[in-house]
Amino acid sequence: MIRNNKRIEDSGQHQQQQQQPQQQQQQQQVRVWRALQVSDMACVLPLGPPGSALPGSLLLLQSAVDLLHLLKQIREVRGAYGAWARTQDGLLALMTYRDPKPGQSLETFRTSGVFAQAWASGAAEGPPGGAPEAPAGAPGVAGGASEGPPGAPGGAPGVSEEQLLGALLNAVALMDKPVGLEARGPRALRQLLDGEGPPHRRAHRAQLLAAGAPEVAAAAALLSKALQGGPQSLVLVGPPEAASEVASHGVGDLARIRVE
Known part of the structure; x- marks a missing residue:
């Protein structure tokens, strides 16, 4: 009986030793999860008169900013779940x-204009991370942009056909991508309210195909000017610490709504 009791005690101690590392691991995972605070943010800028249709060159540029700048810097580098640029x-x-x-x-967001002008001038992916503009007054530079032919900022020959094709495929995919059952109803309602039928989609594709390097360069200048003017509105959904962090980046005092 003593031996049996000893075996039972030994087996109980062995089980406790196996459970302790698992419990410690679970506690560590919980601590990491609680430390992660995330936010949703949207910055809206006017590019034209309210309700106006935007040119295809601007839609191509939006596609490049979306895929090559925001997605890389905000999602791949800093770990956000997603980042997008949309025009309407x-x-x-x-x-x-x-x-x-x-x-x-x-x-x-603020360096998107710098990226757009670099991409439109023929750079493969624009300056990494949205590099700052060249200082004003540099030799051969007026306001930080070197001289070059119209439609090609920085003196570069302009965006290549390969770059335009990549942006075009991404822009068309935004219209044609399949969605789940739960999203089909809202998408159909949005298309109905926007008047987005087959004629609209054909016109949209024709507009995208007609955009060339000079038009994309002009769109990049328009985007850069809009970003310099500051956002029309900024919406942040997140903890108070995130609101304070965003306010410290020169956007002024944010109107805060607390939801219990």
Whole structure:
């Protein structure tokens, strides 16, 4: 009986020793999860008169900014769940979703104009991370942009056909991508309200195909000018610390709504 009791005690101690590392691991995972605070943010800029149709060159540029700048810097580098650029009715919206660093993402929004002009001038992916503009007054530079032919900022020959094709495929995919059952109803309602039928889609594709390097360069200048003017509105959904972080990046005092 003593031996049996000893075996039972030994087996109980062995089970406790196996459970302790698992419990410690679970506690560590919980601590990491609680430390992660994320926010959703949207920055809206006017690009034209309210309700106006935007040119295909601007839609191509939006596609490049979306895929090569926002997605890389905000999602791949800083770990947000997603980042997008969308244009509609004369407005540009720059957005992040489940973003752990919204203040830094706001700075990435501001460098989108620098990226757009670099991409439109023929750079493969624009300056990494939205590099700052060249200082004004540099030799052969007026206001930080070197001389070059119209439609090609920085003196470069302009965006290549390969770059335009990549942006075109991404822009068309935004219209044609399949959605789940739960999203088909809202998408159909939006298309109905916007008047987005087959004629509209054909006109949209023709507009995209007609955009060339000079038009894209002009669109990049328009985007850069809009970003310099500051956002028309900024919406942040997140903890108070995130609101304070965004406000510290020069957007002024934010009107805050607390939801219990």
